[in-house]
Amino acid sequence: EDGSKLWLRYTPPEAIYDFSTVTMDETSPTLEKALKELNIAWQSFEGKDIQTSKTTDAGSLVIGTSKSKNITSVISSKDFDDLGNDGYIIRNINKGGKQSITIASNTDIGVLYGVFHFLRLIQTNQLSASINIVEKPKYDIRILNHWDNLDRTVERGYAGYSLWKWDELPNTLSPRYEAYARANASIGINATVLNNVNASPQILSKEYLHKVKALADIFRPYGLKVYLAVNFSSPKELGGLPNSDPLNKEVIKWWNDKAKEIYSIIPDFGGFLVKANSEGLPGPQDYGRTHADGANMLADALKPYNGIVMWRAFVYNPSNEDRAKQAYLEFMPLDGQFRDNVIIQIKNGPIDFQPREPFSPLFGAMQKTPEMVEFQITQEYLGFSNHLAYLAPLFKETLDSDTYANGKGSTIAKITDGTLRPHKLTAIAAVANIGEDTNWCGHHFAQSNWYAFGRLAWDHQLTSKQIADEWIKMTFSKDNGFVNPVKDIMLASREAVVDYMMPMGLHHIFAFGHHYGPEPWGDVPGGRPDWMPWYYHNADSVGLGFDRSITGSNAVSQYFSPLKEIYNDASRCPENLLLWFHYIPWSYKMKNGRIMWDELCYKYNSGVQQTRSFQQTWRQMQPYIDEQRFNDVKSKLEIQSQDAVWWKDACLLYFQTFSKRPIPSDIEPPVHKLEDLKKIKLDMKHHN
Ligand SMILES: CO[C@H]1[C@H](O)[C@@H](O)[C@H](O)O[C@@H]1C(=O)O
Structure with a gap:
């Protein structure tokens, strides 16, 4: 028992709902994965394969999309209106005295998510006879950022080398690629940036794009879309152009051609993540242009294919008297200038993934620009893979923070998930802690942070406690003698690190x-x-x-009232941030x-x-x-x-x-x- 199975162990629960025969009258690669998952579980519970049937008389589990006859005969079409692409219904339906659980969605990926939810309920002893669940994710894009280099080292990675064996791709395919996609799908993660934001231009070469395609093909049935981090100087470094000025026609053409090439190889490619003019990386400012000039040029290139640009706000500069102020200073003047397929990706705090930071004041401040949070799952500043630090409380602390941007109740969750600002794009990202180690994350408990990020990206209303509870039961044991004390450790662990x-x-x-x-x-x-x-x-x-008060660096003034007054006053400032602001x-x-x-x-x-x-x-x-x-x-x-x-x-x-x-x-x-x-x-x- 090495931990390689993550939370997908399927140890037999107290009560097993009989799904020995599954009814499904459609087919697709994703629906096949749903059946495969049910089979893995049934094998583990009962030591047998499941049977499949096309008609509802046979089985007690019916799965399918809104196009399935079995489904539309029991679920009314208006129930699908609100589910979006990824949502699903899990409902116990009594038909002529026969009980059956139905898992239905508008799409096959929604069905797969529903199947994982159903299996989670069984594994955590929560499946009830009167089940009637309607779920859909809070964010459209739930994305991991790998800081994986092409030589397979991982920046700030503490779980061995990168999963991606670039030297073998695209011909040799490690079984872990599918295992990775499956684990992500099980918690609703639907996107991944494969390479480091300190990006090598090489990733956009034809050779590498074909390697990326091989991964995208494996991930696709699990609903996992591939994105790439790009180096702003790629036109110059890779394309041999004299510069990479975003207003240079040749540069614009280079990116347009590159986008066309990418989509001819990977038709459902997600888009670019960009670190520019940050920590020595190239960017539009090298040519006297703005972040908006740079982001928009890339956005225009991706637009015809529905691709997006996630432009990072992680910038700082020694000439500023307070590093914590820099992102706000650089980005606020650009609000309203970005294309609608650009989203600004902001680290949760204004400095850099510290054990505790106040939230970045940019959240909520840019009124016209979609914003997304970047968390760090890998524990760069929380003891690497040596320390047990359960991060759901940290993630939630940020998401639940009230920015007061649109008055009281303007939490970061509501700003970024579209509740308060109906932006076309909603997304949430986190830097992955995954590597080649047998147990994936270096520390058995570090797996819980990958899990927690996925669960919160799906539903940020879940509590840290609920998430820990389900993770412990699925990963280790359902015995209360284990679950309760271990949950207490997890819930206390981040504050202990602080x-x-x-x-x-x-x-x-x-x-x-x-x-x-x-x-x-x-x-x-x-x-x-x-x-x-x-x-x-x-x-x-x-x-x-x-001293970030009004008489100090005045970083407090970047927050909305009443926060700026509270933070400014040492006697009212929360004591867990006292030395941050004073x-x-x-x-x-x-x-x-x-x-x-x-x-x-x-x-x-x-x-x-x-x-x-x-x-x-x-x-x-x-x-x-x-x-x-x-x-x-x-x-x-x-x-x-x-x-x-x-x-x-x-x-x-x-x-x-x-x-x-x-x-x-x-x-x-x-x-x-x-x-x-x-x-x-x-x-x-x-x-x-
Ligand atoms: C990828 O580079 C990282 C760098 O290693 C890290 O120390 C810092 O936290 O942040 C950078 C970033 O987020 O860009």
């Missing part, structure tokens, strides 16, 4: 480059200030934190009466204690699961708790050189010396 790494709004005090361990003292004389930890923490003899004296009184320095010590300590309690709980879980996964998780939790101590010691000992105050006597005293911690950077390599 506590032992960067509590109270601290951010970006990571070690240079690898972003695993702490390096609050880090400095490169003459280096870029916005890459230096001191730029973010500002520790000195008086206090700690980044520079606070060490002796400042917190709401609980402690001074800021003491509170910082208690927070770091609490993070460490939580990792210890995770270990304790996990040790009791041995009877419930297989040896291998039990031990894998046990040793990872050990690493996590050692790392937590390292973080606490490094940050407290370093900040103490400024605060000059004692560490409260009732917390664990540091076991390291600051000089030693400074000598050895905490790197994941330590543990291998």
Whole structure:
């Protein structure tokens, strides 16, 4: 039992609904996958293949689209009006005294999603006799971003090499390609960007497009569309043109021709994801043009084929006095200038996937431009694949944040899912944590973040608890003795990471480059200030934190009222963001009466204690699961708790050189010396 089966284990549940015969009177590659899935489950539950029949008398499970006679004879056509492309109905229908469950959709992919939902209900013991479910996704495009390079290294990937074996494609096809598509379909993910946003121009070469086509062909029956990240300089680098200026006619023609070529090879190609003028990558600004000029040129090339452009807002610049302000400053003036097949892809926070950030103030601010969230599933800043950090609470914290853009209740979820702004395009993205490792994600619990992203992209109203509950039951065990304590670990885990790494709004005090361990003292004389930890923490003899108030960088003014006033006022600012928005004296009184320095010590300590309690709980879980996964998780939790101590010691000992105050006597005293911690950077390599 190695974890390779993800949440698709189909261990026999308490009660099995009889679907030994499935009725279906249509066929398509996707419907065949639906039958195949039912068969995998039935094999696992009962050790037998399912039978299929074309008429409803035979089976107790009927599946099909609104074109199926079996379906239209029991479900009225108006029930399909509201389902869109991906929605479905699962209904128990009593016909002449005979019960049968019907799974129906406008499309075959909707049927497949319905089948996965039905199987999830069985596996989690939730299928009821009176079932009547109508579901459709909140977002049209539910997309993974792979940061996979063509040499198969993965930027910020901690689960081995890339799944895509470019050297073997298109002739040799790994079975994992289908397994990947199937896993995505099971949670409603319907799109994927195959390559890194730091994109090689080579991906658009004819040779690579044929490799991409091979993957697209495997993914298609599972409803998974392929997109590519493109390098803005491709016309120059790949096409040999003198420049890649988006207003140059030759450049425009190059992209038009390229789009035509792509669609002749992959007719349902999704579109482009672009990182431009960010971290040294080329972009329209190289030619004095704007993000809108660049995005629109690509959008025009893709438009005839219904392709879209996801243009990233991840930009920052050392000349700005506050990195957190840059995206807003660059993009707000362009609101209203983008084509209708462009969507702006914004990281959840204004800096960079930190354990906790406030939401990016761009959300809701661009009134005329569709916006989408980019989350990071891969744990670049949350302990890689070594630390257990269940991210649904982080994702939901962003989605549930009220921007006040259209008055109270303008949550990021409602801004981006079309509820408040009827944009043509709605989408949600996350940077994948998937690699070649047998268990896909490096840590068994990291699979839950892939799962949670898919589930929330489908329905952001689901709670973190519900998602954890179903994931645990399908992945490990349905026994409450296991489910409840493990769910508690998961639900507490992200906050524990915040506590032992960067509590109270601290951010970006990571070690240079690898972003695993702490390096609050880090400095490169003459280096870029916005890459230096001191730029973010500002520790000195008086206090700690980044002053983003009106009298500081004034980043607070990028938020709508009343948030800007709340964030601006240290006494009203949520304490978990205090040092994000304010520079606070060490002796400042917190709401609980402690001074800021003491509170910082208690927070770091609490993070460490939580990792210890995770270990304790996990040790009791041995009877419930297989040896291998039990031990894998046990040793990872050990690493996590050692790392937590390292973080606490490094940050407290370093900040103490400024605060000059004692560490409260009732917390664990540091076991390291600051000089030693400074000598050895905490790197994941330590543990291998
Ligand atoms: C793909 O590059 C990444 C880079 O590795 C990462 O450290 C930073 O978080 O963000 C960049 C981005 O999102 O573009």
